[in-house]
Amino acid sequence: NAGVTQTPKFRVLKTGQSMTLLCAQDMNHEYMYWYRQDPGMGLRLIHYSVGEGTTAKGEVPDGYNVSRLKKQNFLLGLESAAPSQTSVYFCASSPRTSGGHLSYEQYFGPGTRLTVT
Amino acid sequence: AQKVTQAQTEISVVEKEDVTLDCVYETRDTTYYLFWYKQPPSGELVFLIRRNSFDEQNEISGRYSWNFQKSTSSFNFTITASQVVDSAVYFCALKNTGNQFYFGTGTSLTVIP
Numbered sequence: 001n002a003g004v005t006q007t008p009k010f011r012v013l014k015t016g017q018s019m020t021l022l023c024a025q026d027m028n029h030e031y032m033y034w035y036r037q038d039p040g041m042g043l044r045l046i047h048y049s050v051g052e053g054t055t056a057k058g059e060v061p062d063g064y065n066v067s068r069l070k071k072q073n074f075l076l077g078l079e080s081a082a083p084s085q086t087s088v089y090f091c092a093s094s095p096r097t098s099g100g101h102l103s104y105e106q107y108f109g110p111g112t113r114l115t116v117t
Numbered sequence: 118a119q120k121v122t123q124a125q126t127e128i129s130v131v132e133k134e135d136v137t138l139d140c141v142y143e144t145r146d147t148t149y150y151l152f153w154y155k156q157p158p159s160g161e162l163v164f165l166i167r168r169n170s171f172d173e174q175n176e177i178s179g180r181y182s183w184n185f186q187k188s189t190s191s192f193n194f195t196i197t198a199s200q201v202v203d204s205a206v207y208f209c210a211l212k213n214t215g216n217q218f219y220f221g222t223g224t225s226l227t228v229i230p
Contacts, residue, residue: 031216033218035220040126040222041222042123042208042220042221042222042223043208043220044220045217045218048216048217050216056216058217059217088160090162092162104167105152105164105167106152106164106218107164108154108161108162110160110161111160111161
């Protein structure tokens with residue numbers, strides 16, 4: 001199993017350009033998440049999905065869009081990149097909570113380092 | 118509202134010393150889950166432990182141990198006899214009965230040989 005993979009690993013954009021980050025998981029997980037990591041800020045949730053065809057906003061959704069057309073893929077789009085979106089982006093997935101007193105941990109991808117100039 | 122506080126931004130210890138990383142959380146839910154992750158210099162996030170709110174039993178795994186105290190809303194992480202390979206950023210996270218995880222800002226640990 002490859003686990004969670006992210007494409008690309010690095011990208012440099014000019015202000016106003018658009019791009020899509022791809023996250024793929026081969027663990028048949030229901031839940032997928034996009035985070036951004038900035039120095040001193042920890043990980044902040046951008047958007048997440050609890051299943052194919054469904055998405056929801058997280059803590060910092062502005063300037064981003066997402067789509068989950070296939071269960072294994074979760075795409076993060078930047079329509080008009082801004083320097084404030086310079087960050088490291090992490091994708092994560094986890095199985096559906098099975099009920100009772102159990103919640104699974106998240107499995108993370110290796111990250112995408114994005115610089116917007 | 119859910120919140121996770123890791124007040125220690127950076128810690129440096131000499132190899133073989135013990136070190137405790139603090140994590141304090143806030144939630145109104147009675148059912149919740151707490152996690153610790155490690156992020157070594159290579160950048161990937163590695164899961165270390167999960168604990169649910171109904172299980173206050175402390176856990177030990179090798180040189181790692183975790184102390185969960187609901188009375189003080191804390192879930193602290195201790196590394197015994199630290200090693201250089203323990204140098205990393207450590208994140209504490211909280212998940213309530215919703216689908217979101219809430220991360221602390223992380224503690225950067227440096228173990229000096």
